[in-house]
Amino acid sequence: xxxxxCSWRDMEPLIRLETTLTGGRYLSILSDHLHSFMSIAHSDGxxxxxQDNATPHAPRVAAKWLQEHSSYFRHVHWPxxxxxxxxxxxxxxxxxxxxxxxxPPPRTPMDLLTALQDSWCEFSTGYLQTPVESMPCRFTSxxxxxxxxxxxxxxxxxxxSSVYNLSFISIRQFL
Numbered sequence: 001x002x003x004x005x006c007s008w009r010d011m012e013p014l015i016r017l018e019t020t021l022t023g024g025r026y027l028s029i030l031s032d033h034l035h036s037f038m039s040i041a042h043s044d045g046x047x048x049x050x051q052d053n054a055t056p057h058a059p060r061v062a063a064k065w066l067q068e069h070s071s072y073f074r075h076v077h078w079p080x081x082x083x084x085x086x087x088x089x090x091x092x093x094x095x096x097x098x099x100x101x102x103x104p105p106p107r108t109p110m111d112l113l114t115a116l117q118d119s120w121c122e123f124s125t126g127y128l129q130t131p132v133e134s135m136p137c138r139f140t141s142x143x144x145x146x147x148x149x150x151x152x153x154x155x156x157x158x159x160x161s162s163v164y165n166l167s168f169i170s171i172r173q174f175l
Contacts, residue, residue, distance in 0.1 A: 001105055002116055003029055005037050006091070006128055007047070012037055014099070016113055023059030030065055030136050038073045047073040050088075087131035087138075 001017040015033060038047050051057045066075040099106065106112035145154035
């Protein structure tokens, strides 16, 4: 499994996770990698952090850590089961397609990690701009059934800064 944080203009190197992601490991990643990235990319404290709804992202310790660091960046809360709003799936799918096109295909976990890292580095930072810029449309289509007041409140609080993402890929998908 790999983890990453990226923004509209910046991509961090992929981080290999040796074992299954647990709440404790996720907390360690947040403190070791996310905090430093956000401090550099958005030293003004206006950055916003988005994560998908994976189970390891939900523990109370992670929520508490995000709350404690809310002066450095905002945490965007996504409704459960709403992948249509998340650009993480788009980024993950593009990375998987890039790896699948490699010749020869990865045969070992180390080959796969290398292919993932190489494919990730080959993405231009401009690649990330398209999915991030699609967020207003995704957001509006999600909120439209909830009424104009909800759209206005949510859009006003959301579209001020870049969106940050976590990308997870399981090695088991390939081997």
